[in-house]
Amino acid sequence: MVHTLDAIVKNGLCIGCGLCASLAGETSVEMRWTPEGRLRPVTKTPPAPATLKLINRVCPGLRTSGMDRAVAGDGAVLDTAFGYAHAHWRGWATDPDIRFRAATGGVLTALAIHLLESKEVEFIAHVKSPSDAPLRNVPHVSVDRAGVLEGMGSRYGPVAPLLHLNEHLGKGRPFALVAKPCDVAAVRNLAKHDPRVGKNLKYLLSISCGGESELELTWRQMRRFPVEESELKLMRYRGHGCPGPTRFETKDGRELNANYNDMWADKRFWFLQFRCKVCVDPVGEQADVIAYDIWPGGSPTGEDEGFNGITARTPRGKALVEAAAAAGALTIQGGESFALLHDTQPHQTSKKMGILGRQIGLFLAGQIAPRYPGLRVFRMAWRGGLRHTLKNALGIFHRAKGGGTTEPVMRV
Numbered sequence: 001m002v003h004t005l006d007a008i009v010k011n012g013l014c015i016g017c018g019l020c021a022s023l024a025g026e027t028s029v030e031m032r033w034t035p036e037g038r039l040r041p042v043t044k045t046p047p048a049p050a051t052l053k054l055i056n057r058v059c060p061g062l063r064t065s066g067m068d069r070a071v072a073g074d075g076a077v078l079d080t081a082f083g084y085a086h087a088h089w090r091g092w093a094t095d096p097d098i099r100f101r102a103a104t105g106g107v108l109t110a111l112a113i114h115l116l117e118s119k120e121v122e123f124i125a126h127v128k129s130p131s132d133a134p135l136r137n138v139p140h141v142s143v144d145r146a147g148v149l150e151g152m153g154s155r156y157g158p159v160a161p162l163l164h165l166n167e168h169l170g171k172g173r174p175f176a177l178v179a180k181p182c183d184v185a186a187v188r189n190l191a192k193h194d195p196r197v198g199k200n201l202k203y204l205l206s207i208s209c210g211g212e213s214e215l216e217l218t219w220r221q222m223r224r225f226p227v228e229e230s231e232l233k234l235m236r237y238r239g240h241g242c243p244g245p246t247r248f249e250t251k252d253g254r255e256l257n258a259n260y261n262d263m264w265a266d267k268r269f270w271f272l273q274f275r276c277k278v279c280v281d282p283v284g285e286q287a288d289v290i291a292y293d294i295w296p297g298g299s300p301t302g303e304d305e306g307f308n309g310i311t312a313r314t315p316r317g318k319a320l321v322e323a324a325a326a327a328g329a330l331t332i333q334g335g336e337s338f339a340l341l342h343d344t345q346p347h348q349t350s351k352k353m354g355i356l357g358r359q360i361g362l363f364l365a366g367q368i369a370p371r372y373p374g375l376r377v378f379r380m381a382w383r384g385g386l387r388h389t390l391k392n393a394l395g396i397f398h399r400a401k402g403g404g405t406t407e408p409v410m411r412v
């Protein structure tokens with residue numbers, strides 16, 4: 001069955017990656033901000049049937065797969081919770097300024113700069129916060145160090161990193177993408193249908209992702225000061241320290257800082273998009289390299305200098321990390337294993353154990369349930385136990401019946 005974009009959005013499965021708009025073209029589909037502070041595709045003229053069929057095959061809301069064994073390569077070790085890997089390190093950007101200003105230790109920024117300066121790629125597709133509307137994150141293309149530095153940091157609000165992917169692929173030039181696991185999954189889906197991905201998109205760099213919030217997460221912080229969105233010239237969720245403060249700067253010169261942990265103190269106010277609640281791959285299983293926080297237990301207890309966990313999932317990713325370290329861009333410490341992920345990302349394991357139950361709950365409620373081939377959903381449910389699966393199935397079922405798993409659809 002082929003679903004319309006409106007159906008994907010209505011069923012709460014859209015994360016706003018922008019790939020559908022990129023494939024359909026802006027005269028057909030446009031990404032727009034909803035009143036709740038989500039980014040969603042709006043259909044202006046229905047995409048051609050073949051395009052809609054392709055979108056159904058690549059949309060990460062409908063389908064997210066595990067890494068193909070062939071892409072993982074010889075020697076890759078599989079962990080049931082965290083996927084394939086060739087190597088794990090602790091690390092940080094050797095440049096102290098990058099390390100300080102970046103989200104964690106600046107590993108993704110250092111890798112992106114290394115890729116450009118070693119001429120392995122001609123541009124980096126990632127995201128940034130624009131100064132004229134700092135909450136309204138936009139896709140960003142960097143061709144040099146200064147451009148990469150502009151995109152540094154974590155944006156916990158919506159963004160459509162794949163909005164220009166079709167255009168980038170059309171250039172026929174080597175590039176790398178830095179994006180969330182669901183964005184990477186969409187690109188790997190597309191690679192099965194579009195040979196330009198394998199030819200031009202040389203590296204997929206990603207993160208461990210706790211979820212992308214609606215803008216209400218940020219608006220709520222702002223009401224405490226209070227400050228209006230229209231007054232802002234800068235908004236940083238973290239960085240300038242690790243994690244660093246959540247910072248707002250206004251056009252009239254006010255500098256407002258909030259404690260990073262305050263944002264995450266109460267789960268009821270995370271305003272995570274529903275797609276994140278049924279996310280089977282929050283750890284970038286299909287990326288070449290992922291970089292993540294390594295706070296024991298998953299949360300910071302204070303400030304530190306910025307230490308990333310780094311996991312190379314493909315031979316290409318491992319070679320990249322080693323080359324960046326040899327070139328002095330990265331400082332890495334070896335001797336790590338999957339234990340680094342288990343110790344620092346426990347929330348991802350418990351989430352994965354509930355995914356089968358959540359799929360069942362959606363199915364029973366008559367909603368579209370996303371498909372997750374190759375992601376060991378049954379094995380993780382087995383690990384979580386029958387009670388955990390039932391709890392998740394019933395939770396989602398009741399939530400669906402109460403209307404909590406669907407969204408209004410925006411019209412032109």
Ligand SMILES: Cc1cc2nc3c(=O)[nH]c(=O)nc-3n(C[C@H](O)[C@H](O)[C@H](O)COP(=O)(O)OP(=O)(O)OC[C@H]3O[C@@H](n4cnc5c(N)ncnc54)[C@H](O)[C@@H]3O)c2cc1C
Nearest residue numbers: 102103104105106107108109126127153155209210292293
């Ligand atoms: C929504 C979100 C949730 C996260 N949840 C977790 C978590 O649960 N556990 C954990 O260990 N780490 C999490 N992180 C990752 C963590 O915040 C750091 O991004 C990661 O450790 C890499 O740090 P770095 O210093 O190498 O990044 P930097 O060197 O600062 O580079 C970050 C790169 O990511 C890109 N980027 C930032 N935000 C987005 C976005 N929303 N979508 C696409 N690309 C983006 C930037 O353009 C930049 O290129 C999350 C990040 C985000 C954006």
Ligand code: SF4
Nearest residue numbers: 014015017018020059
């Ligand atoms: S998840 Fe991406 S591809 Fe799917 S509907 Fe949303 S914006 Fe389009």
Ligand code: SF4
Nearest residue numbers: 182209211212276279
């Ligand atoms: S939790 Fe999953 S679906 Fe949500 S933003 Fe992160 S990777 Fe995407």
